[in-house]
Amino acid sequence: MDDRVILRIGTKILSPFILIFALYVQFHGDYGPGGGFQAGVIFAAAFVLYALVFGLGNAIKVMPPKVAYICGAMGVVIYLGVGYLSMFRGGEFLNYSYLFDPEHDPTHGQHYGIIGIELGVLVTVFGVMVALFYAFAGRRRIDT
Amino acid sequence: MDMALDALSWISIVAGLFFMLVGTLGVLRLPDIYTRLHAAGMTDTMGAGFLILGMVLQTVQGILHGESTWWFVLFRLVLIYVFLLFTSPIASHALARAGLAGGVAPWTAPGDGDE
Amino acid sequence: MISFTLFNYWAVIVLMMVGFYTLISRDNLVKKLIGLNIFQTSVIMMYVSIGKITGGTAPILMESGDHGGEVAVDAGHAAVEVLYSNPIPHVLMLTAIVVGVATLALGLSLVVRINEAYGTIEEDEIARKDNAR
Amino acid sequence: MTETMVQLVDVVLLVLLAITGIAVIRTRNLFVAVMLAGIYSLLSAGLFVVMDAVDVAFTEAAVGAGISTVLMLGTLALVGYKESAPTHKPILPLFVVLVTGGILVYGTAEIPPFGGADNPAHKHVAAHYIHDSEEEIGHIPNVVTSVLGSYRGYDTMGETAVIFTAMVGVLLLLSRGPLPKRIFHAGQWHTVKAGTTREDMVAKFGGDAGPDETVKDGPARTEGGADG
Numbered sequence: 001m002d003d004r005v006i007l008r009i010g011t012k013i014l015s016p017f018i019l020i021f022a023l024y025v026q027f028h029g030d031y032g033p034g035g036g037f038q039a040g041v042i043f044a045a046a047f048v049l050y051a052l053v054f055g056l057g058n059a060i061k062v063m064p065p066k067v068a069y070i071c072g073a074m075g076v077v078i079y080l081g082v083g084y085l086s087m088f089r090g091g092e093f094l095n096y097s098y099l100f101d102p103e104h105d106p107t108h109g110q111h112y113g114i115i116g117i118e119l120g121v122l123v124t125v126f127g128v129m130v131a132l133f134y135a136f137a138g139r140r141r142i143d144t
Numbered sequence: 145m146d147m148a149l150d151a152l153s154w155i156s157i158v159a160g161l162f163f164m165l166v167g168t169l170g171v172l173r174l175p176d177i178y179t180r181l182h183a184a185g186m187t188d189t190m191g192a193g194f195l196i197l198g199m200v201l202q203t204v205q206g207i208l209h210g211e212s213t214w215w216f217v218l219f220r221l222v223l224i225y226v227f228l229l230f231t232s233p234i235a236s237h238a239l240a241r242a243g244l245a246g247g248v249a250p251w252t253a254p255g256d257g258d259e
Numbered sequence: 260m261i262s263f264t265l266f267n268y269w270a271v272i273v274l275m276m277v278g279f280y281t282l283i284s285r286d287n288l289v290k291k292l293i294g295l296n297i298f299q300t301s302v303i304m305m306y307v308s309i310g311k312i313t314g315g316t317a318p319i320l321m322e323s324g325d326h327g328g329e330v331a332v333d334a335g336h337a338a339v340e341v342l343y344s345n346p347i348p349h350v351l352m353l354t355a356i357v358v359g360v361a362t363l364a365l366g367l368s369l370v371v372r373i374n375e376a377y378g379t380i381e382e383d384e385i386a387r388k389d390n391a392r
Numbered sequence: 393m394t395e396t397m398v399q400l401v402d403v404v405l406l407v408l409l410a411i412t413g414i415a416v417i418r419t420r421n422l423f424v425a426v427m428l429a430g431i432y433s434l435l436s437a438g439l440f441v442v443m444d445a446v447d448v449a450f451t452e453a454a455v456g457a458g459i460s461t462v463l464m465l466g467t468l469a470l471v472g473y474k475e476s477a478p479t480h481k482p483i484l485p486l487f488v489v490l491v492t493g494g495i496l497v498y499g500t501a502e503i504p505p506f507g508g509a510d511n512p513a514h515k516h517v518a519a520h521y522i523h524d525s526e527e528e529i530g531h532i533p534n535v536v537t538s539v540l541g542s543y544r545g546y547d548t549m550g551e552t553a554v555i556f557t558a559m560v561g562v563l564l565l566l567s568r569g570p571l572p573k574r575i576f577h578a579g580q581w582h583t584v585k586a587g588t589t590r591e592d593m594v595a596k597f598g599g600d601a602g603p604d605e606t607v608k609d610g611p612a613r614t615e616g617g618a619d620g
Contacts, residue, residue, distance in 0.1 A: 004241065010234035017227070025450075030532045032319060033446040035540065037357050041454040048462055065567075072559045076552050083549065094545040107530030114532065114541035117548065124552050125357065128559040129459055132364045135566040136466030139371060140594055264505035269497055270406040276493040277413035284485035287475040289422050289467060293429045297413055300436050300456065303448065311443045312514065313395060313507030318444070318535040320526060342509065344444035345518040346535040350544060353536070354551040356451045360460050361558030367467040368565040374471040378576040381476050388576055 004053070011053045018046040026122055030111075036118040040125025048133050056137050065138075068130040075124025082116040146205065153201035160194030167191055176251035177243045181236050188232035196225045267308045275301040286382040288370045292363060299359050303352045310348035318346035398442060405439045420475045426464040433457040447536045 026039035051059035083094040086109075091098030096113025097106035163186060170183025200221050206214040278301055281294025321341065370380055377385050412432045416425050433456030440449035504511040521539055529538040540548055574581045577597050584593070 006234060006237050007241070010230065010237075014227075014230060014234075029537050030534055032534060033317075033450045033536075034534075035353075035447065035537055037353060038447075038450050038454050041451075041459055045454075045458055048459075069559075069563070072556050076556050079549055079552055083545070094549070096542060105530075107528070110529045110538075110542055111532065114529070114537065117541050117545065118537075121548065121552055124556055128361070128555050131559050132459075132463060132562055133466070135368065135562050136364075136371070136463055136470070139466075139470055139566055141470050264507075265500050265503065267402065267406070267506045268500045268503060270403075270410070272493055272496045272500070274406070274409055274413055275496070276489045277410065277417065279492065280485055280489045281413075281417050283488060284478070284480070284482050285417075285475070286479065287422065289464065289471065290416075290425060290475055293416060293425055293464070296429055296456075296460065297416065297432060300433065300452070303452070304436060304439060307440055307443050307445045307448055308506060309503075309511075309513050310445065311507050312509050312511075315444055315509075317446045318522065319446070320522070320533040320535060343522050343535070345514050346521055346539055347518050348513075349445045349448050349536050350539045350547070352445070352448050353451050353540065354547060356448070356455050358551060358554050360455050360463075361555045363460055364463050365558050365561050365565075367463055368562045371467055371470050372565055376575065380471050383479055384476075388581075 007053050011049055015046050015050060018049070019043060022046070026118065027115075029118060030114070036121025037125055040122045041129055043122070043126045044129035044133070047130050051133065051137065056134070060134070063130060065131060065134045068127045068134065071123050071127025072131055073124075073127075075120045075122070075127065078120035078123060079117050082113055082120065086113065145208070149201050149205045149208075153198045153205070155198075156194045156201065157198035160191050160196075160198060163187065163194060164191035177248055178240055178250050181240055181243075185232060185236045188228060188236075192228055193225060196221055196228075268305070271301055271304045271308060274304065277301075286384075288373065288380040288382065289367075292366050292370070295366070296359070296363060299355075303355060306348040306352050306355075310345035312342055312344050315342040315344040318343045318349065402439065402442050405435055405442065409435050409439070420477070421473060422468055422475055423465075423473045425475075426461060426468060429464070430457045430461040433460065447534070 022039045022042040025034035025042060026036065029035035029039070047059060047063050050062060082096070082099075086095050086098045087093045089098040089100075094113075094117075096110045096116075099109035099113055167183045167187030167190075170186070171180050174180045174183055200218060203214050203218045203221065207218065275298055278294045278296070278298030282291050282298060285291055285294065320343075373385065374380050377388055379385060379388075409432060412428050412435060416428045416432070419425050419428065433452055437449040437453040437457065440446070440452060504513075521535055521543065525532070525535055525538045525543075529542050532538045574583055575593070575597070576582075
């Protein structure tokens with residue numbers, strides 16, 4: 001092990017709080033500033049911090065690039081899935097009012113629809129940001 | 145009571161601004177990265193600390209006036225300070241390490257130390 | 260204030276032109292991308308300042324006494340109308356920022372590839388090497 | 393009183409932004425330029441808070457000042473920190489910029505005053521969103537979220553797809569992709585034979601030891617970022 005004790009311990013203490021803060025931003029987005037984009041970036045920032053302190057090799061063990069790529073694609077699928085779900089329930093594409101029964105309160109469906117698509121945005125942004133960081137940091141430099 | 149809290153809060157906010165100013169001057173005037181980090185670290189702990197203390201006093205005043213939801217604001221302010229206590233020294237430490245790894249020799253006064 | 264009515268727009272245009280100048284006058288590709296970034300941020304500022312309403316507050320609806328904001332302050336006259344800034348530019352610019360970082364990443368990766376092929380990221384040197392081929 | 397103070401903060405932030413922008417133009421150390429770009433993003437986030445756009449400010453602080461800076465530093469670790477001296481006279485770009493800026497300023501004469509509550513921009517659907525979203529979308533106090541998620545869900549969907557596409561593009565360009573057909577090294581072009589790996593080229597021409605080193609000390613390898 002190297003001698004960077006303060007950095008390693010500090011990262012280990014802070015990382016879970018960064019992740020929790022990202023989730024807070026995600027789910028508090030209905031009531032205050034925040035939402036999927038910001039939460040995704042903050043979620044990714046925790047992994048970037050980990051990679052900076054522990055090295056890219058260890059970060060790849062924690063979060064393989066493939067998982068990041070799949071996350072990036074999965075978010076779009078979740079988003080489209082919510083849209084198609086409301087379509088199959090009898091409404092228009094992305095009309096969340098139809099997510100529940102037509103007699104049901106339409107605002108209920110709207111609320112869950114927004115939570116669903118925000119989740120999709122979170123997953124995509126998180127995956128894309130981590131993948132971008134890996135792409136740039138994992139590149140080997142050829143001297144020219 | 146109100147007056148006292150308000151005055152205390154403003155005093156600590158002004159003190160925070162003073163420390164911020166001194167820290168900024170230090171960053172601008174000091175000779176090398178390590179001494180500048182020293183000044184910047186003071187900005188974070190003392191300056192931001194006093195500013196948050198001032199805001200906490202304002203929040204306490206609100207709570208005394210029966211604003212029950214301001215407890216959350218107080219809680220968040222305390223959390224912010226706790227995280228500042230963690231992140232600021234770690235960031236300074238990381239920067240100083242990076243400077244050392246990058247081969248920046250610490251500045252010494254002319255004619256002092258190196259012969 | 261001295262005719263503050265349009266000052267904000269003018270200042271934002273100045274920032275925009277600073278970014279534009281960086282973009283067209285520098286040869287270094289990374290510097291060009293930084294200039295593009297500044298330009299883009301200034302455009303976002305332009306939109307956001309169109310959405311601002313003087314005396315307004317952030318478009319987060321508040322119920323009386325719940326968030327301790329404007330309504331609570333004006334508790335004396337009960338049903339006071341809270342003025343909210345226009346949320347539409349905020350929504351549009353929110354997406355623009357994230358798209359901006361996506362395009363920036365794409366541009367930076369192109370810069371990395373150009374550097375690998377040419378060994379430089381200065382535009383005139385790249386042109387010179389192309390001609391010397 | 394408060395409005396005057398808000399305008400004061402606004403002016404101070406705009407002046408600081410202009411100073412930062414001009415410093416970006418003047419510096420020749422790319423590391424410093426990237427750091428100044430991060431400062432620019434953070435200052436503009438402050439400006440967005442002043443202009444009541446808290447969501448935009450949050451995004452700008454997280455994305456513009458955070459991830460953009462990290463990506464640019466990652467690039468600088470691969471391409472180097474020095475910018476060569478400008479070779480052209482700045483007269484033509486300056487002329488273009490001044491003319492464009494002049495035209496834009498001339499165009500602002502038709503813009504309604506800053507901050508007016510009766511501006512046309514606030515008359516169309518914005519009032520509807522603010523007044524009726526509580527009823528139509530349910531209890532979501534943040535209007536930006538309900539507009540982003542529900543009223544303008546298509547926008548957000550396309551935008552999610554755009555960043556996904558950007559990831560695909562960057563991965564195609566950067567992740568273990570094929571080497572360029574020719575590489576410029578030591579004053580001449582070298583043809584890269586088919587089947588040569590990146591490791592072979594690093595062994596032949598020199599380069600970084602591996603991914604780990606690139607990350608660990610990459611941005612730290614400037615001269616402390618100190619230039620004046």
